[in-house]
Amino acid sequence: MKVLVTVKRVVDYAVKVRVKPDGSGVDLSNTKMSMNPFCEIAVEEAVRLKEAKVASEVIVASIGPSQSSEQIRTALAMGADRGIHVEVEKELPPLVISRALKSIVLKEKPSLVILGKQAIDDDCNQTGQMLAQFLDWPQGTFASKVKVVGEKLQVTREVDRGLETLELRLPAVVTCDLRLNEPRYATLPNIMKAKKKPIEKLGLKDLNCEPSYGLQTLSIFEPPKRQGGNKVESVAELIEKLRNEAKVI
Ligand code: AMP
Numbered sequence: 001m002k003v004l005v006t007v008k009r010v011v012d013y014a015v016k017v018r019v020k021p022d023g024s025g026v027d028l029s030n031t032k033m034s035m036n037p038f039c040e041i042a043v044e045e046a047v048r049l050k051e052a053k054v055a056s057e058v059i060v061a062s063i064g065p066s067q068s069s070e071q072i073r074t075a076l077a078m079g080a081d082r083g084i085h086v087e088v089e090k091e092l093p094p095l096v097i098s099r100a101l102k103s104i105v106l107k108e109k110p111s112l113v114i115l116g117k118q119a120i121d122d123d124c125n126q127t128g129q130m131l132a133q134f135l136d137w138p139q140g141t142f143a144s145k146v147k148v149v150g151e152k153l154q155v156t157r158e159v160d161r162g163l164e165t166l167e168l169r170l171p172a173v174v175t176c177d178l179r180l181n182e183p184r185y186a187t188l189p190n191i192m193k194a195k196k197k198p199i200e201k202l203g204l205k206d207l208n209c210e211p212s213y214g215l216q217t218l219s220i221f222e223p224p225k226r227q228g229g230n231k232v233e234s235v236a237e238l239i240e241k242l243r244n245e246a247k248v249i
Pocket of ligand 1: 006007008009036038039042061062063064094097114115116117118119120122123124125126127128
């Protein structure tokens with residue numbers, strides 16, 4: 001079976017982001033960019049399915065600027081077979097991304113699509129769910145274990161009441177949680193091999209997608225700076241401050 005896995009280029013998790021002074025977005029100049037950590041987990045899971053001979057081909061798709069090909073190459077070095085890069089200049093919301101992914105799915109006909117549960121830049125946690133809806137496919141979100149059993153897929157999810165295992169018929173959409181696996185580091189020989197693997201370049205037009213579906217980001221601003229705390233000498237002083245300064249009691 002074919003597996004499609006999606007990767008997003010995001011600001012590295014260790015970088016403190018800077019908002020542009022005009023509030024139009026985040027300043028990405030000289031900022032370290034990486035593959036979204038949840039997407040690394042998605043790639044790892046797809047590659048493990050291939051190593052277990054459950055998957056016959058792993059295709060990696062990314063929608064983003066020209067540099068997103070770096071993240072596709074990383075996924076290819078981890079073991080994916082080929083890439084699809086939909087080149088777009090500006091950041092697009094999950095509604096557009098999931099419609100574009102739907103077109104890729106209809107073209108490639110994978111039996112399984114694996115996404116990260118969320119992108120750490122927008123924290124939307126929407127793309128997988130929207131994609132499943134647009135395709136009218138079953139979805140297993142926040143997967144901490146994935147097992148293919150014949151024509152079905154068992155997905156274990158961590159929910160408030162414990163571990164829940166769902167059985168989905170294939171084709172299906174899965175989004176990965178942190179505990180699904182530990183992604184590998186690409187080895188140097190595999191990084192070299194990945195340079196020869198094909199990456200197909202597409203535009204949104206090739207997928208019959210518009211760059212916007214009625215959504216527009218109006219402004220982005222930093223949250224207010226946290227006020228420093230105070231130490232109190234006694235419970236009585238704490239109650240007095242809560243009552244007279246914070247006015248919460
Ligand atoms: P989000 O809904 O934005 O939190 O993203 C959830 C997941 O959807 C990510 O972990 C990716 O696997 C996928 N995704 C989101 N945006 C993109 C993109 N521009 N290109 C490829 N995959 C994406």
